[in-house]
Amino acid sequence: MKITTIDKSRLTELENFDADRACFACGPDNPIGLQMKFYGNEKTVFSWLKVPRQLCGWRSLLHGGVISTILDEVMSWTAHHMIRKLILTRSITIDFLHPLYVETEIRAEGWISRLNSEREAILEAHLIDTTENICAKAKGSFALLTPKIARRLGVLDESIIRRFEQVLE
Numbered sequence: 001m002k003i004t005t006i007d008k009s010r011l012t013e014l015e016n017f018d019a020d021r022a023c024f025a026c027g028p029d030n031p032i033g034l035q036m037k038f039y040g041n042e043k044t045v046f047s048w049l050k051v052p053r054q055l056c057g058w059r060s061l062l063h064g065g066v067i068s069t070i071l072d073e074v075m076s077w078t079a080h081h082m083i084r085k086l087i088l089t090r091s092i093t094i095d096f097l098h099p100l101y102v103e104t105e106i107r108a109e110g111w112i113s114r115l116n117s118e119r120e121a122i123l124e125a126h127l128i129d130t131t132e133n134i135c136a137k138a139k140g141s142f143a144l145l146t147p148k149i150a151r152r153l154g155v156l157d158e159s160i161i162r163r164f165e166q167v168l169e
Helices: 064-083 147-152 158-168
Strands: 047-048 086-096 105-117 120-128 134-145
Touching: 047 064, 064 086, 064 105, 064 120, 064 134, 064 158, 086 158, 134 147, 147 158
Parallel strands: none
Antiparallel strands: 047 105, 086 134, 105 120, 120 134
């Protein structure tokens, strides 16, 4: 399946509210991480990245665990910025459709499939190669947390919760 190219100049860059900036997927200060940046419009969150060779599986194939991480991250950012909630991943189903390769540009796209309640959302994501083929797709269930609930559960660092409140509330 092929899809159309996205005009990045028509998207808004999304702000990272992770105060320690060390997340493996999106942390800009993590020297061994993916350092994903995100952009969005009213319906979709996007990220473009090239995965370094040290994260390959066989030969130059992108490792399935890294593919899973990218899909989880784009769905998470979609929930943060479109639903405006902190999240925890409950489950993800991934279909690997075509090979992805390290050191080549890929595009990740995430969107809301449905809001089941104010506490749960279903999100979807695709990874697309340079020939516009959907190479992996995911569907995930995410717990939606208010800052108050995140504090009560003790699942996130206070600095992340405070930054989230500054940026998105």
